[in-house]
Amino acid sequence: MKTPFVTKEKIEEIIQTVPTPFHIYDEKGIRENAKALYEAFSWNKGFREYYAVKACPNPRILEILKECGCGCDCSSKAELILANALGQTDEMTMFSSNDTPAGEFTYAEKMGAIINFDDITMLDFYEKELGHFPKKICCRYNPGGTFEVSNNIMDHPGDAKYGMTERQMTEAYRQLLEEGVEEFGIHAFLVSNAVTNDYYPMLARELFELAVRLKNATGAHITFINLSGGIGIPYRPYMQPCDIKAIGEGVREAYEDILVPEGMDDVAIFTELGRYMTGPYGALITTAIHEKHIEKNYIGTDACAANLMRPAMYGAYHHITVLGKEGVRSDHLYDVTGSLCENNDKFAVDRMLPRIDIGDILYIHDTGAHGFAMGYNYNGKLRSAEVLLKEDGTFEVIRRAETLDDYFATFENLPIYAKIKACEEM
Numbered sequence: 349m350k351t352p353f354v355t356k357e358k359i360e361e362i363i364q365t366v367p368t369p370f371h372i373y374d375e376k377g378i379r380e381n382a383k384a385l386y387e388a389f390s391w392n393k394g395f396r397e398y399y400a401v402k403a404c405p406n407p408r409i410l411e412i413l414k415e416c417g418c419g420c421d422c423s424s425k426a427e428l429i430l431a432n433a434l435g436q437t438d439e440m441t442m443f444s445s446n447d448t449p450a451g452e453f454t455y456a457e458k459m460g461a462i463i464n465f466d467d468i469t470m471l472d473f474y475e476k477e478l479g480h481f482p483k484k485i486c487c488r489y490n491p492g493g494t495f496e497v498s499n500n501i502m503d504h505p506g507d508a509k510y511g512m513t514e515r516q517m518t519e520a521y522r523q524l525l526e527e528g529v530e531e532f533g534i535h536a537f538l539v540s541n542a543v544t545n546d547y548y549p550m551l552a553r554e555l556f557e558l559a560v561r562l563k564n565a566t567g568a569h570i571t572f573i574n575l576s577g578g579i580g581i582p583y584r585p586y587m588q589p590c591d592i593k594a595i596g597e598g599v600r601e602a603y604e605d606i607l608v609p610e611g612m613d614d615v616a617i618f619t620e621l622g623r624y625m626t627g628p629y630g631a632l633i634t635t636a637i638h639e640k641h642i643e644k645n646y647i648g649t650d651a652c653a654a655n656l657m658r659p660a661m662y663g664a665y666h667h668i669t670v671l672g673k674e675g676v677r678s679d680h681l682y683d684v685t686g687s688l689c690e691n692n693d694k695f696a697v698d699r700m701l702p703r704i705d706i707g708d709i710l711y712i713h714d715t716g717a718h719g720f721a722m723g724y725n726y727n728g729k730l731r732s733a734e735v736l737l738k739e740d741g742t743f744e745v746i747r748r749a750e751t752l753d754d755y756f757a758t759f760e761n762l763p764i765y766a767k768i769k770a771c772e773e774m
């Protein structure tokens with residue numbers, strides 16, 4: 349059973365100020381989860397989680413995570429600016445970009461971020477842009493082939509655009525050593541949404557062994573290994589959440605087996621989790637506004653894929669609770685839809701739910717990562733507000749909803765702009 353972190357009464361109170369749809373986040377859940385992660389890795393002196401900003405790029409959420417000890421993992425200028433504004437400078441930001449536009453390395457270095465090179469060609473690109481290298485550099489690894497964890501959990505690094513081959517890693521380290529780089533890191537992201545306790549320990553073993561080979565081949569001083577993101581969450585009600593304590597313990601065993609005997613016991617473990625840090629602690633709140641019965645039964649909501657793209661894009665499952673009907677039998681078969689002119693704009697397909705009446709409030713679970721963040725404006729749909737449910741039970745609007753003024757603002761240099769504004773008022 350999946351239970352909402354907020355009551356129907358609270359949602360009804362919030363709707364007085366913030367009409368649906370909106371995303372809501374659970375401060376208490378985010379803090380407790382971050383604390384458990386730090387406890388699981390407390391055996392490692394330099395451990396740090398760099399929260400993947402792209403998962404939920406809201407400064408209030410980033411601020412809460414900062415208070416929990418987390419840094420930021422950024423991959424674009426906008427994300428770097430957010431991290432910088434929050435004071436996530438001096439190695440509290442990891443810049444894990446790829447296909448990096450000119451100018452972004454300069455910005456990242458200026459704010460003291462750790463640079464993570466996605467490709468060996470980035471070395472020359474960087475040197476051209478900045479004329480030197482920082483003292484500490486990370487390189488991203490891609491082992492190719494297939495990375496299989498356990499019971500059907502696997503991914504295909506061989507098809508992924510990220511990272512360097514081992515030969516390129518060795519070459520990059522040698523080149524950087526010649527340029528005076530003193531400290532090195534390794535980064536890899538091989539499986540996404542891995543709902544298993546085995547992924548991190550297996551990845552750690554692979555990266556620790558690579559670290560030993562790289563050290564022996566080049567003499568580089570490797571000071572951190574970044575296991576990146578990828579720990580998954582139980583989107584479906586029958587799934588078990590990962591046991592972060594067991595994961596931390598599994599990584600510790602690999603560390604003691606492989607790194608300690610090589611005298612590499614000063615290596616800090618970094619993570620760049622996004623989904624695991626905030627996914628379960630966010631929900632999309634939407635109202636049922638229409639029902640329709642043709643060959644199938646449809647419930648139309650006031651949200652759409654522009655507010656939550658994962659079901660349309662990946663066929664992803666997001667559990668739905670009809671608020672106030674938690675105890676009611678799920679004996680109705682529905683497709684729950686949005687209003688986009690796209691047939692894949694469905695939050696649920698062939699889902700058994702309690703009978704839904706117009707005006708019912710739906711709580712769509714697990715939107716705290718890659719939810720609002722993937723929003724877009726197709727069909728002229730506007731991005732929603734974001735609300736924080738605070739630890740003391742009160743709420744705070746942490747992003748207002750986008751307006752039509754925002755939407756049309758980029759036409760401001762066209763002669764028709766005034767007319768558009770006037771038509772807005774009609």
Ligand SMILES: *Cc1c(COP(=O)(O)O)cnc(C)c1O
Nearest residue numbers: 400444576577578620621622623
């Ligand atoms: C997306 C991303 C993450 C976070 O991934 P999750 O699946 O949300 O944990 C971490 N690092 C990098 C480089 C990413 O691109």
